[in-house]
Amino acid sequence: MDTAFAPEDIAFREEVCAFFDSAYDDDIDARLNNPDPAVFQPAIIEWQKRLFERGWIAPGWPKEYGGTGWDDTKAFIFETERASRGIRDVIPFGLKMVGPVIYTFGTDEQKERFLPPILNSDEWWCQGYSEPGAGSDLAALKTRAVRDGDEYVVTGAKIWTSYAQFADWIFCLVRTSTEGKKQAGISFLLIDMKSPGIKINPIVSIDAHHSLNEVEFNEVRVPVANRIGEENQGWTYAKALLAHERTAIAGVADSKRTLEMIKHYASQEVNGGKRLIDDALFQQRLSDIEIDLMALEFTDLRVLASVAAGGAPGAESSLLKIKGTEMQQAVQELLMEVAGYYQGVLPGGPEADVLGHEFGTRAFKSYMYGRAATIYGGSNEVQKNIIAKAVLGL
Amino acid sequence: MNFEFTEEQVMLRDSVARYVQDDYDWDTRVAIANSETGIDRAKWQTFAELGWLSIPFAEEYGGFGGDAVDVMVVMEELGKGLVLEPYLATVLLYGGLLQKGGNPEQQAAQIPPIIDGSTLGAFAYLERQSRYEIADVKTTATADGDNFVLKGEKVVVFNGANADQLIVSARTSGAQSDEQGISLFLIPADAAGVERVSYRMMDGQRVANVVLNDVTVPASNLVGTQDAGHELIAAVVQEANLALAAEAIGIMQQLNAKTLEYTKTREQFGVAIGSFQALQHRMVDTFMSFEQAKSLLYRAVCALTDDQEDEVQAIHALRVMVDKAGKHIFGEAIQLHGGMGITDELDIGHYAKRLMMINTTFGNRDYHQAKFNALRYN
């Protein structure tokens, strides 16, 4: 048993580091971390284009579609280096969600039309799955698509649609049949956001920002050619996509990075003449988290090793999601504790030098938005149901 | 043994509860939070008319002469409505310092305008470097003839932007973190040399950083004994801690009730999500957290009103429990509301944010736990 990466992987890591050192600078870092969508959105496109030019925009994709052709270990190394530098991940909706569905289940025309602008970030996608009445029970979705010649007429509403306000396209699960099992009447449609009949209603979230939306469809006409695969088989494609994401979903490198931030700030904060980092209770909190993270890092590697050896990731990804999001929330909470009173300063307040504090608002934003990590992508309760059934056989 | 309220206290509780329900509904609260000042002076005037602003003050100045139980009753109900008007800052902190430490002239001059609602006050005690340590004071007050000249900066002053009067802690002797050598000064907010920068906190409060550029006040504005301000602050903060805990209890009760209601009505998989045993147990846990916190609140309030020996310990224990139970309860409330819990529109997140702010006010859990440990085990 050992944890050494193979020499070629070590060489690969050096290549990755060299790229980040040259392509990622303070200027892009500042803009990517700006909570104002007007600043952040063009910045992430710019950054994704840099990755595209390097040929590294789509680690998970097969080479023939413009992916890197990396194995899981290389993808893992890349993710880890990215996160440990605090570099934001790419926007997932095109690159990690609909892209793989299109190259796996789409027609040649669909691949030709949609994959290039996903890779070069010319088109922004959003995910239209959830509905007011269909969250954890996604298959209960009601937005209906009625066939009319070579078009579908789509009517209904999607909710919690992240970044719909920027999107050129939305991929949707819609109901095309009410017969049989509810999973069996769902189709997968690609819908142009400029279509007449689409209305976007913004939803402000508890971090005081706008990323979420409700998207209404009022008799929106969608060419049948924009359907992925067979009619009524959409659920199968969506499920295949869920299994796609298997590396780095625990976000260990991101959590470790936040932990380093915590240590940095905790060695500057002083309470009653004592540095916070020297406080016994604080150290206890820190090490509780750090020990859990040390374990999770290895759980992650164990899953990676078994996948690299040809195993299927299966329900282990549920474990990584649950533990990973719990750890993310724990580090976000600890950063809030370090910020003390200043954790409560809303965005848009005075500049740091007037305020007297540097990171409170940032801690606030990541903590508040971070509450969602245990809810989206299959809530942690739902993940536990999966483990209970699939792993423990209950 | 008796954990019942007196008839008067029941009337007081019902009066605040009714007001919050009828005149401080969620839309009203949101409108106030988003207004320029973040508070509603007309509502404050109503508080005065209803007698709530008089509660902790001595009868000779028009006060009600109430005790910690009376304050607890009011705060718990104000918490349920997330009331934004500065009861803590004006009545309990600013007013508390005057009530406990002011000389008769100061009391006669300053307390009636608190009670009649015409003066809003604030207590400026935090500094950039101080975190939770109230004795960490760099702001200086230097005697100059019959005056004191104050120089320094106070931060995150609750109600600092709206206050007419400030009480400021400043160092008159001693080293930066010494308890000895801190004095308190009454300063009109419009005094020459006072500069305020206002900003919003996540719980809707307007706070201010207050820069004191050689602010000159007469020596008669000294509140309490020179150099012995820390003791006075500690006594007032002690009661404020109890009041904040009571507010937190009111909030926790709301969060639990709203979450319970939601799980009974939100359906997924064809049934109410409250029918899932996995969630039922979670709600039983939050219910127990609430009851435990409430018990410590009662324990602390009894210790304080009976002047028991362990009152300080009881209050630190209470603050530890409120932090723990609060995080547990608001965490579950958000989680069990799913996507709805993440919206700014729903009240759940706002209750959570107020609990979070309460948990930083006068010390977080670790701060209080360390104090508790020192008293108990050293």
Ligand SMILES: Cc1cc2nc3c(=O)[nH]c(=O)nc-3n(C[C@H](O)[C@H](O)[C@H](O)COP(=O)(O)OP(=O)(O)OC[C@H]3O[C@@H](n4cnc5c(N)ncnc54)[C@H](O)[C@@H]3O)c2cc1C
């Ligand atoms: C920030 C954010 C971004 C999102 N982005 C998108 C997006 O871009 N596109 C999109 O389609 N969706 C998105 N979502 C939606 C997300 O996938 C849903 O919120 C999620 O599926 C939960 O559904 P719900 O909100 O309706 O909660 P509900 O399903 O109503 O769940 C409420 C609570 O009940 C629990 N629960 C439900 N069923 C069970 C059960 N069987 N056993 C035990 N507990 C249960 C849940 O875990 C949760 O705690 C986003 C959500 C958030 C918060």
